[in-house]
Amino acid sequence: MRYSLRIRKASVTPVFFILPLIILATISCRETELSSGHMQLSPTPIKVNPSIIIDSSKNIMAELKSFKFDLSHRKGAGSPMEGFLLVEAVGLIEKPNMISVEATMLLGNITTKGGIVTIDEKTFILNPLTKEWEKVESEIGLLDFFDPQKGISSIMDSMLDPQLIESNDDRYIIRGEIPAPSFSPLLGETTDNDVTAEISISRDSYLLTNVRVTGRLNKLDEDGLVRIIEISRFNQPLYIAEPETE
DSSP states (O other), X not given: OHHHHHHHHHHHHHHHHHHHHHHHHHHHHHXXXXXXXXXXXXXXXXXXXXXXXXXXXXXXXXXXSEEEEEEEEESSSOEEETTEEEEEEEEEEETTTEEEEEEEEEEXXXXXXXXXXXXXXXXXXXXXXXXXXXXXXXXXXXXXTOOHHHHHHHHHHHOEXXXXXXXXXXXXXXXXXXXGGGGHHHHSSOOSSEEEEEEEEETTTOOEEEEEEESOSSTTOOTTOEEEEEEEOTTOOOOOOOOOOO
């Protein structure tokens, strides 16, 4: 009898060690099954093609009825233009043919203002020397040599080897090389070299909001000159009016 009890104790004792392990293993397997049933796999990131982003933005920008642009400079005083140095400019563009641009310029060490307004076939210039508006009698319209909307399209069309360098909740930033002549609708005659451009495109609307250009576009440009164009007030009324003349 004692022998029988010893056998039973010897056989029961390992069971108390093994049973918890079996229970834990069963629970673990069950939890694994449950969790796998509800587990959500992270989606594989989709590689964004910068060329497609640029094409989409170009189409959106071409449909705009109006916009505003601000031109400024970094790492240099400004853009040389016919004896003046263009420091900054603010432009309003409204289709089909209304433009107003006001500019801050340097004539030597003197800061002065200039401007130009075109409404249909009428063109007015703010003389930076007299600071008075004058009507220009010419059959050549401003859009024949200064066309911001065409310039924007030219910049986006001409970007070589575009690279997506940043993508966040608000915007895409794309960098590439652009031939300087692509800026001729904005600046007139340019050099023949390539420049580096970074463009910012809204992630939601695909509107082009910022262009940063580094490099020589004019033979008189300072080395390392950076031009920044900010674009805003998309499709908003801009109220371009004829200036008063004497």
